[in-house]
Amino acid sequence: MKKTGADILMECLIREGVDTIFGYPGGAIMPVHDAMLRYPVHHILTRHEQGAAHAADGYARASGKVGVAVATSGPGATNLVTGIVTANMDSVPIVFITGQVAADLIGGDAFQETDVTGITLPVTKHNYLVTRADEIAQVVREAFHIARSGRPGPVLIDICKNAQIEETEFIYPETISLPGYHPPEHAPMEGLEKAVELIKKAERPVILAGNGVLMSGAMDELQIFAAKTNTPVAMTLLGLGAIPASSPLSLGMMGMHGEAYCNSAIQESDLILAFGMRFDDRVTGMLSTYAPKAKKIHIEIDPSEVHKNVFADVPLIGDLKTVLTDLIPMLDEYDHEKWMQQIDVWKTETKERSVMAWPDDDKLYTPHVIRALWKATSGDALVVTGVGQHQMWAAQYYEFEKPYRLLTSGGAGTMGYGLPAALGAWFAHKDREVWLIDGDGSFQMTAAELSTLVQEGANVKIAIMNNSFLGMVRQWQEFFYDKRYAATPITGPDFIKLADAHGIPGQRATTPDEVFDAIEFAHKTPGPVLLEFVVEKEESVYPMVPAGAALHEMLRRPIRK
Amino acid sequence: MHNTLIALVEDKPGVLNRVASLFRRRNFNIESLNVGRTDKANISRMTIVVNSEGVDARKVEANLYKLVNVIDVQDVTNQPAVIRDLALIKVKAKPDQRAEVSSLAAIFRGNIIDVAPDSVIVELTGTEDKIESLVELLRPLGILEMVRTGNVAMMRGDMSGKRYTPGTNGNGHVE
Ligand SMILES: Cc1ncc(C[n+]2csc(CCOP(=O)(O)OP(=O)(O)O)c2C)c(N)n1
Numbered sequence: 205m206k207k208t209g210a211d212i213l214m215e216c217l218i219r220e221g222v223d224t225i226f227g228y229p230g231g232a233i234m235p236v237h238d239a240m241l242r243y244p245v246h247h248i249l250t251r252h253e254q255g256a257a258h259a260a261d262g263y264a265r266a267s268g269k270v271g272v273a274v275a276t277s278g279p280g281a282t283n284l285v286t287g288i289v290t291a292n293m294d295s296v297p298i299v300f301i302t303g304q305v306a307a308d309l310i311g312g313d314a315f316q317e318t319d320v321t322g323i324t325l326p327v328t329k330h331n332y333l334v335t336r337a338d339e340i341a342q343v344v345r346e347a348f349h350i351a352r353s354g355r356p357g358p359v360l361i362d363i364c365k366n367a368q369i370e371e372t373e374f375i376y377p378e379t380i381s382l383p384g385y386h387p388p389e390h391a392p393m394e395g396l397e398k399a400v401e402l403i404k405k406a407e408r409p410v411i412l413a414g415n416g417v418l419m420s421g422a423m424d425e426l427q428i429f430a431a432k433t434n435t436p437v438a439m440t441l442l443g444l445g446a447i448p449a450s451s452p453l454s455l456g457m458m459g460m461h462g463e464a465y466c467n468s469a470i471q472e473s474d475l476i477l478a479f480g481m482r483f484d485d486r487v488t489g490m491l492s493t494y495a496p497k498a499k500k501i502h503i504e505i506d507p508s509e510v511h512k513n514v515f516a517d518v519p520l521i522g523d524l525k526t527v528l529t530d531l532i533p534m535l536d537e538y539d540h541e542k543w544m545q546q547i548d549v550w551k552t553e554t555k556e557r558s559v560m561a562w563p564d565d566d567k568l569y570t571p572h573v574i575r576a577l578w579k580a581t582s583g584d585a586l587v588v589t590g591v592g593q594h595q596m597w598a599a600q601y602y603e604f605e606k607p608y609r610l611l612t613s614g615g616a617g618t619m620g621y622g623l624p625a626a627l628g629a630w631f632a633h634k635d636r637e638v639w640l641i642d643g644d645g646s647f648q649m650t651a652a653e654l655s656t657l658v659q660e661g662a663n664v665k666i667a668i669m670n671n672s673f674l675g676m677v678r679q680w681q682e683f684f685y686d687k688r689y690a691a692t693p694i695t696g697p698d699f700i701k702l703a704d705a706h707g708i709p710g711q712r713a714t715t716p717d718e719v720f721d722a723i724e725f726a727h728k729t730p731g732p733v734l735l736e737f738v739v740e741k742e743e744s745v746y747p748m749v750p751a752g753a754a755l756h757e758m759l760r761r762p763i764r765k
Numbered sequence: 766m767h768n769t770l771i772a773l774v775e776d777k778p779g780v781l782n783r784v785a786s787l788f789r790r791r792n793f794n795i796e797s798l799n800v801g802r803t804d805k806a807n808i809s810r811m812t813i814v815v816n817s818e819g820v821d822a823r824k825v826e827a828n829l830y831k832l833v834n835v836i837d838v839q840d841v842t843n844q845p846a847v848i849r850d851l852a853l854i855k856v857k858a859k860p861d862q863r864a865e866v867s868s869l870a871a872i873f874r875g876n877i878i879d880v881a882p883d884s885v886i887v888e889l890t891g892t893e894d895k896i897e898s899l900v901e902l903l904r905p906l907g908i909l910e911m912v913r914t915g916n917v918a919m920m921r922g923d924m925s926g927k928r929y930t931p932g933t934n935g936n937g938h939v940e
Contacts, residue, residue, distance in 0.1 A: 325783060326790050330833045333779075350833060384775060384836040508827040 209337035210239035210368040213301070216344035218243055219376065222272050224263060224631050226256040228283075230276020232303030232316060235368035237274070248631070248660055251652035253280050255624035257287020258650070260298045262628030264291075265611045266586055268421075270351050271298040271628065277305055278316030281362070282323065286618060288358050289327045293615025294442060295419060297356035299347050300328075306366040307335035320362045329357030337370040342377050349380055354387025355506040356419060388505060391520035391527045398518045399501045400534050406475035408543045409435045410498075412458065412487075415442035415614070416480010416505065416524050418607045423447070425528035426479065432532065434540045436547060438466045440481050441599055442614045449583075449603035455547070459487040460749045461596040464557075464758055465550030467749070471756040472546075473498045480504065480524045483513040484615065489755035503527050557746070557761045560601075566715060570594055570669045573719055573737045574601040577639060577667065580723045585637040586611065588626040590646025591619045592676040594669040596745045598641045620649030623666070627653060630662045638663065644670040644696050654706045657732045665726045666734040668699055671741050679744045683759065703734035710734040767796060768822035768842045769918050772811040773803070775834040783832050784811065791828055793820050797850075797915025808836065812917045845921045851914045852896045853878075854887045857907035866906065873899045884909055 207215065213236060217225075226248045229237045240247050250256040253275040260271030275284050281302040291298050305314040321333045330350050332343045340363065347359040403409065417426050426446055430437050430453045437447050438455040447454055455466040467489075470476065476498040481487070488494045491513060502509075502516035503524055510519040520527050555561060559571040574597055577585070587602055588611040589595040595612055604610055611629055613621040626640040647668050657664055678692040703710035709729050713722040719737065726733040746761035774780050781800055788795050794816040803810045815825050822840055829838045841848070858866050866885055867877055875889035887903070889896055893916065900908070 321779070322782075325779075325786050382833060384830075385833050506831070508824065508831050510827070511821065511823065 205374060206371045207374040208235065208369060208371050209340050210235035212337065212340045212374050213344060214239045214243040215374060216341050217272065220348045221269065225272045225274055226250055226259040226628065227274030228253050228256055228280055230280045230303065232277035232305060232365050233274060248656065250624060250656050253283030254286050255650055255653045255656065257284045258290065258621050258624035259628035261287060261291045261296050262588060262611050262625030263632045264296050264298055266608060266629040267632035270348055273298060274301045276303045278318045281318060281320040285323065288324055290613050290616040290618040290621060291358040292327045294613065295356050295415060296358065297351040298358045299351050300358060300360040302360065302362045304362045304364045307364040324360050328360050331360040332362065334361060334363045334367050337367045337372040340367065341375065345377050346380050346382060350385065388522045389526050390530060391522040395518055395520045396531055396534060399520060399531065402475055402499050402501060402518060403433060403535060408473045409475040409477060409540065410469050410473040411435050411437045411477045411479060412481050413437050413443040413446040413479050414440045414481020417443055417446040420480060420524040422525035422528055423607050425525055425532065428532055429528055432535055433538045436469060438470060440487055441612065443481065444599060444610050445604040445607035448605040450605060457599050461745050461747065464554050464747045464760065465547060467755045467758060468550050469547050470495050476500045478502045482509045488513065489749045489753055493754035557763055562764050568714060568716055568737060568739045569743055570597045570739045571601045572716055573669065574598055574641065576719045576723060578602045580727065581637050581639065585639045586629050586633060588622050588629055588638065588640045590622040590642040591617045592643045592646060593679065593745050594641055594643045619646040622646055623650050623653045626664045627657055627662050630664050638665065640664055640666045642666065642668050643675060644668055644672065645674045645694050648696055654708060658706050658708060661731060664732050668736045669739050670736055671739050673741055682744065699734060699736040708732045708734050712736045712738065714738040766817045768815050768817040768840055769848060769916060770813045770826060771839045771841055771918055772813060772829055772835055773837040774809050774811060775836065776807050776809045777834055780834045783834065787828055787832060793825050799915045799917050814916050841918050841920055846918050847921060848892060848916050848918045849890055850893050850896055850916050851890045853912050854900065854903060854908060855884050855910040856887060856903050857883060857909055858885045859883060862906060869899065869902050875899060
């Protein structure tokens with residue numbers, strides 16, 4: 205049967221299991237929005253295309269499905285770019301669909317024409333320019349396959365307006381042919397054997413669990429591996445939840461704001477087992493002094509990550525779950541008792557320095573709020589964050605017991621990610637509690653999406669940590685710029701009134717005893733709620749590895765008695 | 766140090782742009798890049814020479830595989846391969862100097878392919894070294910223009926089912 209390109213697009217999206225689309229309309233994409241009316245999909249109108257991109261990202265991270273975001277040509281498409289970069293850095297599977305001017309106008313600077321495939325080429329896993337209706341079905345199939353397989357990532361399809369309107373025979377392609385695209389699965393036996401040799405000899409091994417554990421769904425295999433070999437597990441920011449925070453084998457988060465005992469363990473280790481992580485500079489500190497005593501086994505699906513920052517003695521290129529499944533039966537059991545005891549000594553020393561150990565001084569600190577949230581949500585909420593100090597504190601003090609519970613912009617560090625991503629996360633899991641833990645700066649970047657929450661009735665609880673500063677930058681100014689607070693003091697609206705203006709109930713807490721009450725209020729009130737926590741202005745995140753310092757050269761929190 | 770890579774890519778619009786963009790954003794220094802058709806309708810072939818000082822050629826190879834349209838990459842550096850460059854060199858030559866140019870070209874098995882009143886065009890195929898030697902000899906006469914294709918490369922012998930260097934894609938797995 206003949207169908208328009210826009211209808212063919214919808215037919216293909218439905219076959220990919222898409223029922224939720226985030227987007228914004230405009231001239232060059234009108235046929236697509238029109239076609240949505242004829243198909244069982246829910247389109248969420250965000251207030252800015254960046255919001256649509258982050259919402260699709262939150263949806264994808266929370267559901268494990270491919271997110272979809274739609275925008276018009278020109279400014280609509282360029283507004284997506286920050287969201288595309290964010291997804292690309294964190295390997296989030298999203299298919300972006302943008303309208304483009306008619307094929308015969310391309311290159312003529314037509315109204316709202318922009319070279320979108322050119323702009324997004326370096327920040328997508330792959331992209332397409334579609335000029336004819338009969339290309340659409342094939343391209344959409346390929347795009348979803350590429351987005352979700354191998355190392356996932358964003359794929360953009362730019363569709364010329366004529367291709368959306370033209371009618372052509374709809375034939376759903378049964379197969380796809382991508383001669384150059386074969387994501388690796390198994391690692392060769394030779395490599396596995398070398399890995400087993402290193403594991404056998406190790407006395408102080410550490411596993412580094414990254415986003416790849418979650419992406420590959422290798423949580424069980426990771427736990428079996430760690431338990432069998434009694435190897436402690438350090439996690440990257442995006443790897444949090446790979447094993448439960450309460451596990452005796454958990455070392456918590458590594459890196460710039462990682463646990464001191466975790467970083468010490470990495471620096472002292474004699475064998476690093478890197479599972480689906482890419483040795484980002486926020487994780488390694490200065491490379492020349494990184495884990496100097498350790499041999500490295502690197503299990504990674506993307507060959508270009510191997511040897512990129514850290515040389516791997518044994519690279520195992522493949523899907524993490526598959527490689528671990530192959531590797532586990534080849535391993536003996538080990539206890540590493542002395543090593544675990546050493547780590548316990550470091551752990552005790554860290555606890556003494558924690559904010560949680562401070563005597564009550566009637567002041568409100570973000571870690572207190574986050575710990576209270578953790579208690580009130582039984583540690584099981586979907587936590588979405590902005591970027592900055594509150595993000596790091598959320599990572600440190602919301603002890604993640606399960607995977608896919610923390611949605612945060614890691615690689616890109618995109619302020620403004622939080623609110624729209626929380627909206628997307630709610631669409632993925634309407635049964636779960638979704639909490640946005642945001643900074644006053646980050647929140648203001650995409651606060652327009654409050655309207656979207658209300659229009660959609662999205663049950664997202666918002667907790668703004670208001671320190672009246674762009675806190676993380678202020679912290680760097682305190683440490684490295686003699687407290688010259690250039691461009692970091694920030695004001696905001698009366699957040700409670702802002703919420704009220706949207707018809708969202710709000711409550712403010714300024715002292716520790718008001719915290720619990722506020723969270724209670726959020727729990728009792730159905731639908732979206734905004735809480736503002738007026739926290740200490742000049743508190744800093746510890747430990748901190750200054751940029752360019754070795755991983756063990758951490759600035760530690762002064763002990764308070 | 767140079768590394769020579771052969772890449773088979775899908776013959777689709779924008780593929781050259783993808784490769785060039787990759788090299789730029791990963792800060793790989795390209796010495797030369799040659800693209801052309803192959804015997805197969807949908808496949809183009811690139812010969813890429815990278816300056817591998819500071820860049821591990823394996824990185825280049827692994828990154829090329831990230832491009833969906835790249836089908837196969839092989840590093841033929843220090844392998845039994847034929848590597849050739851083609852140059853067209855336009856040299857200032859009055860009629861009485863033509864014989865000199867012609868004999869120099871002949872030493873290198875180059876050909877004179879065009880003669881004008883004041884100049885000739887020499888065509889030479891060979892390794893980079895050979896071309897550079899001739900260029901140096903012709904330079905005193907006055908070189909008006911020169912163009913080179915950059916290296917093209919091919920492994921010797923029957924390569925079907927064999928790889929001389931393990932591909933970085935999937936641990937050197939052979940297709
Ligand atoms: C889009 C964007 N612009 C700038 C930055 C640089 N930056 C990183 S953290 C930060 C401050 C964040 O302030 P806020 O959201 O209030 O959180 P806080 O650190 O105070 O918890 C800034 C400006 C960024 N990460 N993203």
